[in-house]
Amino acid sequence: MRTVAITGAGSGIGAATAARLSADGHRVIGVDLRGAEIEADLGTPEGRDAAIGAVTEACGGVLDGLITCAGVAGLPGRPSSLLASVNYFGTVALLDGLRSVLAEGDRPSAVAISSNSTTTAPGYSLELVEACLAGDEAEARRVADEVAGESMIEYAATKLAVARWVRAQAVTPHWGGAGIRLNAIAPGMIATPMIDEGASDENLAKQLDMFKQTIAFGRAGDPAEIAALLAFLVGTESTFFCGSIIFCDGGTDALLRANDWPARWELG
Numbered sequence: 001m002r003t004v005a006i007t008g009a010g011s012g013i014g015a016a017t018a019a020r021l022s023a024d025g026h027r028v029i030g031v032d033l034r035g036a037e038i039e040a041d042l043g044t045p046e047g048r049d050a051a052i053g054a055v056t057e058a059c060g061g062v063l064d065g066l067i068t069c070a071g072v073a074g075l076p077g078r079p080s081s082l083l084a085s086v087n088y089f090g091t092v093a094l095l096d097g098l099r100s101v102l103a104e105g106d107r108p109s110a111v112a113i114s115s116n117s118t119t120t121a122p123g124y125s126l127e128l129v130e131a132c133l134a135g136d137e138a139e140a141r142r143v144a145d146e147v148a149g150e151s152m153i154e155y156a157a158t159k160l161a162v163a164r165w166v167r168a169q170a171v172t173p174h175w176g177g178a179g180i181r182l183n184a185i186a187p188g189m190i191a192t193p194m195i196d197e198g199a200s201d202e203n204l205a206k207q208l209d210m211f212k213q214t215i216a217f218g219r220a221g222d223p224a225e226i227a228a229l230l231a232f233l234v235g236t237e238s239t240f241f242c243g244s245i246i247f248c249d250g251g252t253d254a255l256l257r258a259n260d261w262p263a264r265w266e267l268g
């Protein structure tokens with residue numbers, strides 16, 4: 001039996017993963033705004049600190065896995081700064097803050113949730129990506145609201161920042177060097193309340209319909225399909241993954257960007 005903390009455990013992918021891991025006999029410590037064992041707002045430094053403390057106490061200082069599902073989508077009228085705070089800072093703070101308890105775990109593994117919007121949603125702000133990665137939340141929030149665009153577009157910026165943070169950190173002595181796996185997944189369109197929320201806006205609903213047409217199977221993914229991938233990554237058989245961003249998107253990225261990856265390495 002493994003002990004795994006999941007943020008965003010109250011809904012969608014996080015809830016499906018909590019159900020899957022519990023059914024597999026593991027101990028799940030759920031974190032969410034509400035409706036979870038630990039209730040905390042990961043959009044604020046105080047909420048993140050409270051969540052880190054509560055998870056550490058709940059797991060007795062020994063954590064085998066951490067999956068950071070908590071996130072918000074872009075919507076008309078929703079500020080991009082909220083996405084920066086929840087999607088990026090809420091993710092990396094939990095990963096950083098729980099790294100020492102993961103170090104005490106058995107074949108520990110952390111998985112962050114990026115998105116295939118990073119490669120398939122054109123035109124988002126690289127300045128916001130860089131502002132997030134610079135680590136100054138107040139400045140990143142300013143860039144998000146004053147320099148970057150609408151949150152529907154900038155969602156992808158926050159998710160690219162997560163992917164880049166994971167790749168940079170995974171190989172350091174703190175993570176890979178300490179035997180802690182750190183990876184991210186990049187789901188495509190998955191049928192969760194987040195997508196239902198987007199579909200309630202007329203324009204976004206049209207974009208989501210177009211996006212669905214890029215999926216080879218002609219349907220959105222099921223949260224259980226992502227839960228199965230996360231169960232593998234947080235388990236004891238995925239022990240050679242380090243710094244990977246694993247796309248699971250029904251073919252959207254392959255359809256839109258067929259020849260862009262793997263990218264040849266140009267030296268000089």
Ligand SMILES: NC(=O)c1ccc[n+]([C@@H]2O[C@H](COP(=O)([O-])OP(=O)(O)OC[C@H]3O[C@@H](n4cnc5c(N)ncnc54)[C@H](O)[C@@H]3O)[C@@H](O)[C@H]2O)c1
Nearest residue numbers: 008010011012013033041042043070071115189190192194
């Ligand atoms: N559904 C998709 O198509 C899709 C695709 C790619 C990536 N993702 C990512 O997967 C993750 C899970 O998304 P989902 O589709 O299951 O969405 P969801 O809306 O069903 O679940 C997200 C959860 O995060 C929680 N959350 C939001 N803000 C929070 C905060 N400030 N503090 C604590 N918890 C908070 C919500 O309460 C909710 O339970 C997100 O990071 C999302 O960006 C989703």
